[in-house]
Amino acid sequence: DAGVIQSPRHEVTEMGQEVTLRCKPISGHNSLFWYRQTMMRGLELLIYFNNNVPIDDSGMPEDRFSAKMPNASFSTLKIQPSEPRDSAVYFCASSGGGASGDTDTQYFGPGTRLTVL
């Protein structure tokens, strides 16, 4: 398996622009998580989905952030409009099901490093 795939790996944009981050979970996994990592706040859970349905979005910082999971193999995290304080590394992780039946472990993607100028 290719693992969790995220794109782009790096994104540089200007304040006010829309940013879309993409994630493909491990095939067969039914839970997907979006995290943000910064030096100041560490690793924060933004939102997670189970069977494509958002279960807990209490970590989403504000209305500028939105996440979707239209199907089991794809999710997006959108920031509109972006601000310099959104600069961070955004990780996607998935868990559950799959060939190994490992439902209790989260597997992380390589992350997207976002810089908002």
Added chain:
Amino acid sequence: AQSVTQLDSQVPVFEEAPVELRCNYSSSVSVYLFWYVQYPNQGLQLLLKYLSGSTLVKGINGFEAEFNKSQTSFHLRKPSVHISDTAEYFCAVSRKSFNKFYFGSGTKLNVKP
């Protein structure tokens, strides 16, 4: 609610020395426990996990951790570290049958020659 405390933000150690990274958690229910490692500019990689059974868990790269229910701890150990172990280590806890993870603030292990 669950919380995870990693008391040491940074741990410097010389190569081939033993190391222990501390993790304490608070929870009133049964939990699963995890250690992840993050190498520079990479994602988090699972090091080891405790779900049930033996309280001593062995992971990759020679690491092991011991679950201590009475002390609510899950400390990570390695008897002899290598330069390549330099990374940040995260402890995480989740409730049984729940997906949500709670991560500690991380411990940066710096192995010196």
